[in-house]
Amino acid sequence: MELEPARGALLVPDESGRGSHWLVLPAASQTPLPALVQQAIDSGALLGDGQIEGRVLLDAGSWRLNLSQLGELQRILGERGLELVTICSSQPHTHVAAAGLGIVSQWPNSTAPASPAKPDSELQVHRGTLRSGDHLETAGSVLLLGDVNPGARISAAGHVLVWGRLRGIAHAGCQGDNTACIVALQLRPLQLRIAGAVARGPEGAPPAGFAEEARIVAGAIQIDPAQPVWPISD
Amino acid sequence: MAATSTRYILICSGKGGVGKTTLTANLGIALAKQGARTAVLDADFGLRNLDLLLGLENRIVYTAQEVLAETCRLEQALVKHKQEPNLALLPAGNPRMLEWLQPDDMRKISAMLGEHFDYVLIDAPAGIEGGFKNAMAAAREAIVVTTPEVSAVRDADRVIGLLNSEGVKPIQLVLNRVRPKMMANQEMLAVSDVTDILALPLLGLILEDEQVIVSTNRGEPLTLTGNSSPAGRAYTNVARRLQGEEVPIIDPSKERQGFRAKIGRLMQTKIF
Numbered sequence: 178m179e180l181e182p183a184r185g186a187l188l189v190p191d192e193s194g195r196g197s198h199w200l201v202l203p204a205a206s207q208t209p210l211p212a213l214v215q216q217a218i219d220s221g222a223l224l225g226d227g228q229i230e231g232r233v234l235l236d237a238g239s240w241r242l243n244l245s246q247l248g249e250l251q252r253i254l255g256e257r258g259l260e261l262v263t264i265c266s267s268q269p270h271t272h273v274a275a276a277g278l279g280i281v282s283q284w285p286n287s288t289a290p291a292s293p294a295k296p297d298s299e300l301q302v303h304r305g306t307l308r309s310g311d312h313l314e315t316a317g318s319v320l321l322l323g324d325v326n327p328g329a330r331i332s333a334a335g336h337v338l339v340w341g342r343l344r345g346i347a348h349a350g351c352q353g354d355n356t357a358c359i360v361a362l363q364l365r366p367l368q369l370r371i372a373g374a375v376a377r378g379p380e381g382a383p384p385a386g387f388a389e390e391a392r393i394v395a396g397a398i399q400i401d402p403a404q405p406v407w408p409i410s411d
Numbered sequence: 412m413a414a415t416s417t418r419y420i421l422i423c424s425g426k427g428g429v430g431k432t433t434l435t436a437n438l439g440i441a442l443a444k445q446g447a448r449t450a451v452l453d454a455d456f457g458l459r460n461l462d463l464l465l466g467l468e469n470r471i472v473y474t475a476q477e478v479l480a481e482t483c484r485l486e487q488a489l490v491k492h493k494q495e496p497n498l499a500l501l502p503a504g505n506p507r508m509l510e511w512l513q514p515d516d517m518r519k520i521s522a523m524l525g526e527h528f529d530y531v532l533i534d535a536p537a538g539i540e541g542g543f544k545n546a547m548a549a550a551r552e553a554i555v556v557t558t559p560e561v562s563a564v565r566d567a568d569r570v571i572g573l574l575n576s577e578g579v580k581p582i583q584l585v586l587n588r589v590r591p592k593m594m595a596n597q598e599m600l601a602v603s604d605v606t607d608i609l610a611l612p613l614l615g616l617i618l619e620d621e622q623v624i625v626s627t628n629r630g631e632p633l634t635l636t637g638n639s640s641p642a643g644r645a646y647t648n649v650a651r652r653l654q655g656e657e658v659p660i661i662d663p664s665k666e667r668q669g670f671r672a673k674i675g676r677l678m679q680t681k682i683f
Contacts, residue, residue: 244576245514248544274576306610308572309565326568326608327561344608 186217197232197262202240210246214253233259237266238285244274251278269303269313276312284316300335300409307331307345314351318409327367336360336408346370355393360403364389374398417525420532420653421550421579425566427537429558430587433623433632434646435534436464441634441650442530443497450489450528452520453503454546455536456512465492466630467500476504478523479516485523494635499528509541514548521549539573553579554614558588559600564608571609583614585649590619591663602663615649616660617642641666 185208191197206213233254242250251261264275264282275282299317307313307321309328318335325331325345332348336357339347343361348370350357355372366378369391376391376398383389388403422435432455439451452475453461462468473488478501485501492498501524524531535546547553553574557567567584574582586605593599606613620642626633633643634650648658 243578244573245544270576277573277576305575308575309568311572324608324610328565328568342607 185220186213188217188220191234197234199234199236201236202238204238210240210242211249211253214250218254218257218259231258231260232262234263234265235261237264237268237271239267240271241268242266242271242274244277247271247274247278247280251280269301269315273307273311273313276314277310282314301333306341309345318357325361325366332370333357338408349391358390358392358408360388360390360408362388364391364400369398371398417528418530419521419525419549419551420530421535421546421553421574422532422556423535423543423546423553423570423574424537424556424563425539425570426557426563429556429563430617430623431537431556432461432464432534433627434554434556434585434587434617434649435461435532436632437634437643437646438650438653439465439498439500439530439532440492440495440632441647442532442653443492443495444634444647445650445654446497447529447654448497448527449530449532450499450501450524451532451534452501452524452549454517454533454549455542456503456509457506457536457542459503459506461534462490462500462502463630464627464632465498465500467492467502468630471502474502474504475520476508478520479504485527512541512545514545517545517549539570543570543573547574547577547579550579553582554585555582555609555611556585556587557605557609559586559594559602559605561600564600564605568609571611582611584609584611585615585617586613587617588619589616589663591666594663613660614652615645616663617645617649618661618663618666 186203187201189199189201191199200217254261261280264271264280265285266272266282267285272282300320301315301317302320303313304322306323307325307329309326312330313319315333319331319333320338321331322340324341325339325343325347327344329345331337332351334350334352334354337347337349337359339361342363343366345366346368347359347366349359350372353372357371359369359371363383365383369376369378371391371393374393374397379400389400390403391398391400422431424431435451439449442449451461453459462471467490470490473483475488477483478485478488489499489501521531533546533549536542555567555571557563571582586602590599594601602616618641620640622633622640623642633640634646651658
């Protein structure tokens with residue numbers, strides 16, 4: 178995706194072939210999204226590089242898209258016989274909206290096969306509570322300023338840090354990092370996962386006022402009072 | 412009156428059977444009684460029954476469907492309540508209408524209602540599919556109804572997430588069908604358990620009340636008859652809070668004692 182369109186959106190054939198296309202949104206635009214996408218489809222069809230049909234991967238860049246905008250987009254594409262299968266975005270809000278519609282979402286540059294050796298140490302900060310049905314997934318570590326409610330999921334290739342109550346499902350090291358940890362001010366998840374290990378959350382009332390931390394100790398997930406150190410090294 | 416001051420309020424829950432329609436009917440009557448011009452819009456096209464609760468079923472001639480198709484004027488479709496002329500119902504159309512109804516149609520209807528009313532209450536269908544999204548399009552703010560049960564709270568949480576992503580706010584909470592005795596015995600989620608998860612301001616707390624069933628079957632909302640049942644009073648208080656009045660929320664544990672004491676007094680007077 179070296180192509181950087183000046184104003185309009187672009188339809189670019191996916192390099193992996195199989196007839197799918199990348200829909201690349203411009204960095205900024207005055208034109209509303211539906212019109213941009215219509216234009217891209219129409220001009221793409223005019224260029225005549227074969228019939229555009231099948232699957233579309235959306236490169237939303239830094240666009241902050243909400244559920245209704247994505248739904249609208251899905252409808253426009255659907256009318257042309259196109260199916261929106263993947264969204265690539267650097268905005269957590271877009272990822273949450275995509276999860277709401279059941280569309281696979283990914284962070285930029287995670288299209289290359291992920292190396293399980295060293296996850297991206299970059300920290301994503303997300304502000305706001307994850308409610309039931311939401312799923313936040315990041316390529317590096319994630320810091321959530323808010324709660325994870327029952328029925329919501331948070332997962333990261335690195336650490337999962339929750340400045341709030343964790344009552345949903347958390348998955349740290351989801352690409353295989355055994356050293357990843359899960360920290361929360363109140364750790365009462367339905368289920369905890371670190372790399373390949375799975376544990377049910379603890380029952381009973383949490384100790385008041387102590388943050389807790391879950392890591393893998395001798396192959397099993399163990400919960401201890403959180404250490405007063407920042408788990409992410411520079 | 413300027414249309415900008417109209418409040419478009421969605422009443423939703425996610426889960427079915429928690430009391431959306433009952434709240435819409437009672438709140439509509441209570442607001443109308445307090446002098447606000449109120450329209451209730453039944454957005455549950457598939458399973459409409461707001462007209463039943465208000466006792467207006469036999470007076471429906473035209474519906475929202477005809478208004479949208481422009482085969483009648485809005486004024487013709489609105490059903491004015493007999494005893495409470497400040498309240499009007501815009502009935503849902505044919506269930507088949509669901510197939511072609513779009514969010515824009517709902518926006519159009521609510522904007523039309525906004526020209527004549529101070530409050531537009533939209534009774535959302537259960538679920539989070541097309542019907543709910545249509546209803547959501549017509550609203551600016553929302554009241555989420557839930558009961559102290561895990562399934563209802565979970566569904567409410569999902570709905571709040573959707574409302575947030577659509578920018579609907581403020582969102583307020585009404586906790587329905589509270590049983591003080593079960594709460595005291597910790598057999599039911601406590602009020603704080605629910606507000607902890609949903610993190611919304613509590614607009615009202617409504618006690619479980621058999622009178623609700625009676626009033627539903629009669630088609631006379633509790634707030635209409637001046638019935639001083641616990642639920643009737645709670646609905647009236649919700650309307651007052653919505654109008655900006657400061658009314659304290661009842662404490663279920665105290666309410667239980669009060670209720671018992673009342674029954675005690677009642678029995679005494681009857682026996683002796």
